[in-house]
Amino acid sequence: MVLGEYLPFWNKLTEKQRMLLKEKAREAKFEKGMLVHGGADGCSGLLLVTAGQLRVFMLSDEGRELTLYRLLERDICLFSGPCMVKNIQFDVTVEAEQDSVVSVIPPEVYKTLMEQSAVVSNFTNELMASRFSDVMWLMDQVLNKKMDGRLAAFLLEEGRLNGSSELSITHEQIAHHLGTAREVVTRLLRLFQADHLVKLTRGNVELLSEEGLELLAANSLR
């Protein structure tokens, strides 16, 4: 595990701080589908993805999910360590979407670094700002875009992430990403199929017309 390659502030740390990180960070492996961090886990610390793909989502009291963003290699998860920054009053859940390898920096270690180093603290600011921007974009989508357009945009994004137009995903999983009910997804996908935008088979969605889906994603103002 070469932390120096992944942490942009590595060269700005003192030798002592680097030693602390090397000593305390531990590597964890997660199989596809495993829970990496749950609200009830408390404060897991900073997660640094070195391989694979994680999904970060919110879970309502009623069990409804909404995907906030994905973390790919080199991405860092801050909200898995809510105790590290005062005033973080929300929980996110993190699960492995692919087999993943993660470096975990314990919360007290990262907190110490933030207190000692303005560089680490400003990096944390940038990280939080970046996730905040993702969530604000999502808020705009949820408020102002119709669900058909959000579904079309999601399918296109999935195709890009997987590098394939054959998506192995259930209607239930799609509903969790979009924060809606499975029935809504099923109804919309059937409409898409009738318009020859997708082809549905069991547990599978094939994208037939990227152009058509893009048009829908762009023009579905609420």
Next chain:
Amino acid sequence: MVLGEYLPFWNKLTEKQRMLLKEKAREAKFEKGMLVHGGADGCSGLLLVTAGQLRVFMLSDEGRELTLYRLLERDICLFSGPCMVKNIQFDVTVEAEQDSVVSVIPPEVYKTLMEQSAVVSNFTNELMASRFSDVMWLMDQVLNKKMDGRLAAFLLEEGRLNGSSELSITHEQIAHHLGTAREVVTRLLRLFQADHLVKLTRGNVELLSEEGLELLAANSLR
């Protein structure tokens, strides 16, 4: 203008840093209804409310508003200075909801302080975390609460902010707070009136039953 009273990190600054703040911060007054910061203004800097009340909202491309949070005396607005933190990729609009007095710290001054001082930078983290928590709460509301419950909660909150059960507010203004259309608000308010929860007069909403509104706010899962 006594910055030391309002900035919690004041005592952790060097004499030179305090002088810089005193020299560069300027006081600005805004009458009720005036725009304090708009997306097009670019980077106004850090806003420190010393009197009055500001409303921070997002404005969609289609002109729909959604109130994100309010800033009261002693509150600080970070997102009026998006250039101060890398990766802030969204705009908020800030308007004076009451006659207000604001201390404006220029973005380059605050940025310098964050780079020099881990204390200032960590304060910024906490500030951002606090707003992020507000927005995550709001996202949960938007996704999981029905509009009638959100309207009831909003009316109660307004009553508390104003210390009165007589709200001088139009249906259009309420719609802007909640990110919905005026017609939706009007229809719901009429239903509330039929249930003796409110009394409607021109430009006015009187709250008749706090208990009834609270019940509605608590039980309106989507």
